Amino acid sequence: MEEKNDISTQDDVGLLIHAFYEKVRQDELLAPVFSHVDWEHHTPIIINFWCMLLLGENNYKGNPFEKHINLPIRREHFEGWLFHFRSTVDEFFSGEKADEAKTRAGNIANMFQFRLGIKIEK
Numbered sequence: 303m304e305e306k307n308d309i310s311t312q313d314d315v316g317l318l319i320h321a322f323y324e325k326v327r328q329d330e331l332l333a334p335v336f337s338h339v340d341w342e343h344h345t346p347i348i349i350n351f352w353c354m355l356l357l358g359e360n361n362y363k364g365n366p367f368e369k370h371i372n373l374p375i376r377r378e379h380f381e382g383w384l385f386h387f388r389s390t391v392d393e394f395f396s397g398e399k400a401d402e403a404k405t406r407a408g409n410i411a412n413m414f415q416f417r418l419g420i421k422i423e424k
Contacts, residue, residue: 308397312359315352318403319345322390332382335373355406356399370414377420380411 309315323345326332350362387407391400415421 306394306396306400309356309391309395309399309403312349312353312357314395315356316349317394318390319349319352321394322387323348325386325390326383329382329386332379332386335375335379352403356403366410367414367417371418375418375420377415380415380420384408384411 307314309318323336323341326336327341347362347364350359351364351366353359354362384407388404391403395403
């Protein structure tokens with residue numbers, strides 16, 4: 303079995319985000335929610351966001367929650383988003399930063415659901 307590297311560069315984050323959102327765009331439940339997104343413009347912003355979280359880079363400016371306030375999303379959307387995110391991390395990476403990425407994604411999903419008034423099932 304091939305050993306996977308940890309997430310350590312902007313290229314690693316880019317690989318993760320491109321592969322992850324490719325899955326999202328193919329997902330029956332999630333694709334319609336994100337059909338309005340200009341991926342060419344938005345993808346570098348998402349990469350910068352995750353580089354800030356995981357690598358300490360300072361290229362991200364914005365408020366990710368604000369972009370999601372008016373989306374028609376429910377708990378099932380967050381579950382699907384998390385499933386694809388975590389499985390994409392596991393597909394390409396292994397290590398401390400990979401684990402941190404999955405933990406942070408879960409925390410973001412929980413915080414967004416809380417702020418949107420979506421009940422989180424335990």
